[in-house]
Amino acid sequence: MTTLGTATACPNEIATGRLSVGEARDGSDIGLPVAVINGADDGKTLYIQAVSDGDELNGLGVIQRLVPQLDPSEVSGRILVVGIVNYHGFHVAEHRNPIDDTKLNRAYPGDPNGMSTERIAHATFDTVTRADLALDLHQGSTSRMIDETRVRCGSRHRLHTECLELAKVFDCGYILDQKGPDGQLARTAPNEGVPTIDPELGGSVGWDHSSIERGLRGVYRVLKYYGFLDGSIDINPQTRANGFEQYGSPKGGLVTFYPGLGDRVESGDPLFDVTDPFGRVKSTVTADSTGVFWRTRRLPQVATGEYVCSLGTNLDEY
Known part of the structure; x- marks a missing residue:
């Protein structure tokens, strides 16, 4: 049995629910939408999240298409998904969390007793540390950008090779291999032994369907390469920028x-x-x-x- 928030799935099941991260101004519970795909066979655990920045929706487009397509009877291991991380920013289409005017992807590993953003970061980071691999789906905000994948742990990090391999498997065609700012999930999670990448799926206002399709393809490549699904993939040369x-x-x-x-x-x-x-x-x-x-x-x-x-x-x- 695998649980994330109120979502609990036995082997060969999919469940959805909410991960509580506090209360709104009217006292109602704030819960992030989550899903658990618990495969029929044992295996690794993959964590996926999207909308860490409230106006970056292409990652959510990937999750919206991915989860209905997955058949747990064909999955080995577990996939933990947080569909919308920046709950408050998403509801007003703003990059930062408007409750405390803070960028969530600078707040990891978070603080269970901190500001709104720190509490959300803590709750999601606690889930990340249960995983073997993590994908933090982003885009270049509302500017125009190529599809690329970011490795943020730094070239001297003990998990740099593993993170770079994960980025190459995801295969956006371009990799930015540069140490990220403090508080980024893709920089912080490797410190806990979890290879993590930051796919940047283009840049748009609303959804860019070509970037969403590239992101969906990338997730399926990860699922096959790391044994969550049957199948094999080719590893292609990519352009890396340092x-x-x-x-x-x-x-x-x-x-x-x-x-x-x-x-x-x-x-x-x-x-x-x-x-x-x-x-x-x-x-x-x-x-x-x-x-x-x-x-x-x-x-x-x-x-x-x-x-x-x-x-x-x-x-x-x-």
Whole structure:
């Protein structure tokens, strides 16, 4: 028997329920939606979560499609799922938790007696530590971004090889292998012996169905490779970036990009023009390094110093 919150599943069963993380302002219980898939045969435990950032919905799109497709009679081991982690941010379509204005993916491992975000982080982290592997499904917020997977434990971490293998199995085609900020789940969970990755499934307002399909394919690849489902997969070479450069605008105006997402650029290549409302170029920004055009802002208007785009740099084929 496997339990997560109020969801309890015997072998060869699927159950859904709620994981309590506190109370709302009216005193009603706040419960995160959870699912337990308990396979017919014994095996590893996989943890999956989505919507750690309240406006990042593509991971939820993956879970919405994944759970109804899974037949526990064909599963070995257990799959623990938290469908919506940032409960408060999700309900108002905001990145941070509006109750305490905190980014949840900087709060791990959390605190059972802390602020709202810390309590949610603690409850979900406690579940992560029961797993053998973890997938924290994200996207590039509401900006535009390639599909990629992030390894955040750092190259000197004892589980770096295992995390990198998990990212390669997930296979978005691009990997950002760079130590993450304190409090990220993909940085913190490996300290507890759980290989964890942070798939970034594009970037959109609402759902991007092509990124959701890539994420769903990635989860199934993980399920097959690690023995949760029968089947085999091919491991493909991917582009790995060990650096990440962000570019702001030197002028205020309207942005026009030269490369498209995923394009290779060389040092000195133009990245974008900033024009006035009449199309006159005020400034052209060029790449400082060779890299992949990784992410851009969604809206064309920018103020001086405002974020515009990012490159993945220090590339190799892994």
